[in-house]
Amino acid sequence: MEYPYRIPQNKTRLYALAAVCTFLFLLSLPVLLQADSLFIPDLRPFVLLAMGINAVLFALGAFQLFRQASQKEEGLTINTVGIHDKTSPQHRTIPWDEVTTIDAKVIAGNHFVVIGVTDPERFLQRAKGLLQRWGLRSNLKRHGTPIVIPTNNLKLEPHQITALLKQEFLQYRALPEDLRMELKDPIPWSLRENNLL
Secondary structure (H helix, E strand, C coil), rough: CCCCEEECCCCCHHHHHHHHHHHHHHHHHHHHHHHHHCCCCCCHHHHHHHHHHHHHHEEEEEEEEHHHHHCCCCCEECCCCCEEEECCCCCEEHHHHEEEEEEEEEECCCCCCEEECCHHHHHHHHHHCCCHHHHHHHHHHHHHCEEEEEEEEEEHHHHHHHHHHHHHHHHHCCCHHHHHCCCCCCCCHHHHHHHCC
């Protein structure tokens, strides 16, 4: 793998998930349209509400997954500046100088990289829109940081992504302070080899 590291999204998986969401959305439509004949009259309003919410969520999920799969950019790019995350609608750059920890988590079979940051509030302020801010705040409450990167939909195994991020973070920390501030281009291999930990 060449530096800077570019990890593409697993488009096959994203399209498959989008197809499942689309199928479930289409499956919920006949139930919504025939609710009068399918359910007990007292339960109809609750069933209609529940099925309506499901239909909207499946439609939004399908839209987001199709949009994400059609992106030409990599899902995750790792370079001397930091981590460039495009695995979710919250496209963001996490500079190395703001990173404090990198950990892996598995929640209900889904793999995530949890990035601790020096100032979580700064990331909340950078959020574009109420929904994005709510998602980051939810991450902050659950994981202690707003930065949680899903790795299931990337073309590299989750444990390899975590190891790569930790390696790059340690190499960044090993650099002298003045070089960290001046560095704009990818680190030359000769310099990287001298700073391996």
